[in-house]
Amino acid sequence: MFTITHAKINIGLVIPYKREDGLHEIRSVFVPIDFGDPMEIQIQSLPKESESRFLFRSENHLLGYRHSLFEAVSERGELSRNILTKTFTQLKNHFLEPLEVRIHLQKFLPPEGGIGGGSSNAGVFLRHLFPFTNLNPEEQIxxxxxxxxxxxxFLQTSPCFVSGIGDILEPISVAKGYGILAIPPFGLSTGSMYAGLQKSLQKPYGSEVWKSLAEDLIRSLHVGDWAYLQNRLENEFEKIAFQTQPLLKELKLGFFESGADFASLSGSGSCLYGIYKTEEKRNEALPNVSHRFPEMEFRTFSF
Incomplete structure (x- = not known):
């Protein structure tokens, strides 16, 4: 079966506090986009006395330092460190029968980009494997x-208001959007970004913006009023990212100067995107930003 493991963008991201378990509480809107990793999955039953097995093959399309990052966890490196291998190894004890699972992955989603590369691969992989397990829906989550x-x-396909550590999902309606994704030649590690926030242990505080999303924000997402959302749904990691990599601040300004209605860092990684009113405006802007920031890799997307 052929599928695409889609990336996501964050429209707004706030981290209210650090939880007692050491993880961070988040509030965000996750939106899947049509840029991703093509993946072919073949699942075959084996005789009852057999041992389940996982066969992995990949093509590495990443650029720069990210190419070697993926090589290190591919079948040409130490495959046991690959998130799909880890997922299979932990899940096989729940299979209803022995299985042979073959994966052919074409890797385009950048690590340390904040767009869910490895998580997307794992989520779509699980979506196909869960029907062969004894796990109920709650156990699957x-x-x-x-x-x-x-x-x-990434177990599902709709935009969501996301809370908890990313595991509490409320599907929401988001208008059609057209964007440009910038992939810088550098990454931002999740650990260092969260450490930079220096969030203390505290109880959740109320926020009119994120309390199930205020009605005007829900309306703006539903109709695609991206200009209204700018400065109302912000990514809290930007203040750290812009200090660490000032080029990202210039890039965000460049998106606006090219006609974007909304621009933001995605997640805690280095990818930054702009959203435009129409596909035509998006396509007109692409040569502008590509010429201004030649060190970046740019991808158009829609959702």
């Missing part, structure tokens, strides 16, 4: 969360 905080989101 719990298992996905054990693989990674963002993995539960």
């Amino acid at each position: 719990h298992f996905a969360k054990s693989i990674g905080a963002d993995v539960p989101f």
